[in-house]
Amino acid sequence: MRLAETVTFGGGGLDRSAALRADAAELERMLHDPTTRLLPIWRSKPMVRGDGVLSLASVPRGSNLLASRKEAPIFLGRSEESAWFALDVSGWEPDGQDVSTVGAFADHSEQTHPEFPEDHRFADLKMVMTRLAPRDAELAATARGLLAWHGAHRFCARCGAESLPAQAGWQRNCPACGAFHFPRTDPVVIMLVTCGNSVLLGRSPGWPDGMYSLLAGFIEPGETVEAAVRREVFEETGVAVGDVTYLASQPWPFPASLMIGCKASALSAEIRLDPEEIEDARWISREEVLAIFAGRHPEIRGAREGAIAHFLLSHWLADRLD
Structure with a gap:
């Protein structure tokens, strides 16, 4: 099918730069690079911005929101010369905002953080996926899938000990038995x-x-x-x-x-x-x-x-x- 890669989440052309996942020095350098983009994910919902056509919203490294992150940032790859990392900020509590449909089959609710403009909000990816450019859609899908895997695989399937993230978020290692675990599809x-x-x-x-x-x-x-x-x-x-x-x-x-x-x-x-x-x-x-x-x-x-x-x-x- 000639148009196969025009499907949503396909054809974004993200440079995943897999060779950098084990390079601790380069990862640290990228995290401090002012051009690096930090994408917050709250309860599986990426932060987006704009009206009509949307784009992913990145937040500054010193944002108070990032204090709610659960584990180390996940390196998603490079896009237009910028490195992208995803951070799980599900520890933040959106006081006074509707969260009753979060996780439902159709979650139309959106949550805003007081630190950012009103057009920056957390939205269910299924609700906004067709309004994102292909590259942003691929980034959001990658981030959501990886964070969901981390949330469901905190413990080693071989011995039951708590595992630790490795390879910039693309692996979990068990310190007890030495097993390596990788994201599943x-x-x-x-x-x-x-x-x-x-x-x-x-x-x-x-x-x-x-x-x-x-x-x-x-x-x-x-x-x-x-x-x-x-x-x-x-x-x-x-x-x-x-x-x-x-x-x-x-x-x-x-x-x-x-x-x-x-x-x-x-x-x-x-x-x-x-x-x-x-x-x-x-x-x-x-x-x-x-x-x-x-x-x-x-x-x-x-x-x-x-x-x-x-x-x-x-x-x-x-x-x-x-």
């Missing part, structure tokens, strides 16, 4: 399953009313991408799938997935739902998908803009999958 297949002029859409329990998307599922150990596509579609809907082709991928740091987008041809059209896997599934015609995108479908709301499901469906509508 969970591979997920997401399928554009077609039958003639129709595509297979489904919904999971707990999704907002009317929301449908492409079927998706985790790849199991010892399984190929193609086998995972066929298994997941059959398990959820009873639809048998034949040919499978790769289309595009998307890092999805909610918390740690890589969405592997595929096109699959159905061998059967009958749907037999597994209620433990999925709440509903339907064949939706191209004309209906067009109505969904236009917001005119009477029953169905489409996939979230910025998600790979929305990306694949829009290119299927435009006949641009090749």
Whole structure:
């Protein structure tokens, strides 16, 4: 798919400068360089600034907000000659501000810190991802994914001792047994399953009313991408799938997935739902998908803009999958 890397979080071209992660002297120099950008992340929400088109907000090294950080800064890489570091400032308490939806499926709340202008605020990345430039979106996704991994892997999986961050945040080491731990990414297949002029859409329990998307599922150990596509579609809907082709991928740091987008041809059209896997599934015609995108479908709301499901469906509508 020629447009594969135009997916949200893809194609940012961030220079990750992995060779610098073990260079303590250079990391320290960069942290004190006035051109270095420090990105605060509060409870998985990056600080952004602006209206309409947004950009990531960096804060000065002497900011009081940074006193709330939990661990050492994480080196994200270099962009436009500036080094970028992410800092977890979740220890800050936004007194008097709404935090009731933080961590929810859809968190529209935004929190502001009194030290910064009102257009600087912490926002859910899923809510603002399409308003960020590709480089900023990649930086934010990388920061969110790494900090989520650190938060969930503080203890050694081998012996249970508390581990310590290393390699500028790209590793955790166990001081007790010497084990090394690395950020994990969970591979997920997401399928554009077609039958003639129709595509297979489904919904999971707990999704907002009317929301449908492409079927998706985790790849199991010892399984190929193609086998995972066929298994997941059959398990959820009873639809048998034949040919499978790769289309595009998307890092999805909610918390740690890589969405592997595929096109699959159905061998059967009958749907037999597994209620433990999925709440509903339907064949939706191209004309209906067009109505969904236009917001005119009477029953169905489409996939979230910025998600790979929305990306694949829009290119299927435009006949641009090749």
